[in-house]
Amino acid sequence: MSHLERTGWYWGALTSIEARQILNQTTEGTFLIRDSSNPEYLLTLSVKTSSGPAHLRIEYNEGKFGFDSVVLAKPKLKNFEDVVDLIQHYVLLSKSTQTAHDQSLTPVTKDTVIHLKLTKPLYIATPSLQHLCRIIINKSTKAIQELPLPTRLKEYLLEYPFHL
Template structure:
């Protein structure tokens, strides 16, 4: 029979707590690092662009045109700047407990979907926007004078390569890249950016 003094029990609990906190930090660093890698591959991540600079870029763009940039607010990592029918607007992306989601009013926040990466989040809303814009009449205005947010066309920092555009087209056509009769090196390139936006 062994006895533990209160000090040794407290030490064990502190070590467990520290180990758990360390794993959470490692997990967050890994997830944010992967999100950054994915974003840099998109071509529509603009980095440390300011809200005014984003507004200038979007000023003459069509509704639904968007870009992702670093957030200028300390509590957020990223912001989507998009052109709406009322002009350019900014949506903050919240990161909490390993997931990314759009920031919103408290009442709607629990209903918003959460994603493992920023690109997954954008991909979801682009698909939703494409579905919504196909089914909706252009003459209908959103209720209560609100502005409908559409994400349909990214603004690239530079003209994307034909390889990258081909990768997006292939990923849009199939999620079975490993089954395609292609060399492994090409399959790796396709799966390195498995999004369709």
């Protein structure tokens, strides 16, 4: 959760109605993470799709995070040790040459199939310049310890080792 809170796109106790209102003003692929209103889940991904805002529950099972989905689709969806890793994975898939109709991008809920396209996080507030620089450096290299930087700066970069 500490990584998630550092993202700037974790909105906390936002309702699905509030998330829908906020995302209606954005472009397709814009997303945020919020607390789930369902007590069986910790978090929900809210994303603007081509048909409007959609909400996908994120489940925590056996120490890993993944999207809730019907049983037949679950084996096709990956699970991650960190929520930010989960979201980063699907952002990178959305940016790759694969289409939005790829099975790895389509969680299936009880009611519908969602073609998941994640392109841009919706920040609750403008991120600091330090945080934005950290993201750019982390996109550029995985070898943070080898950079000619002071130890404290390397520690800061490693506190949030993600690309978004």
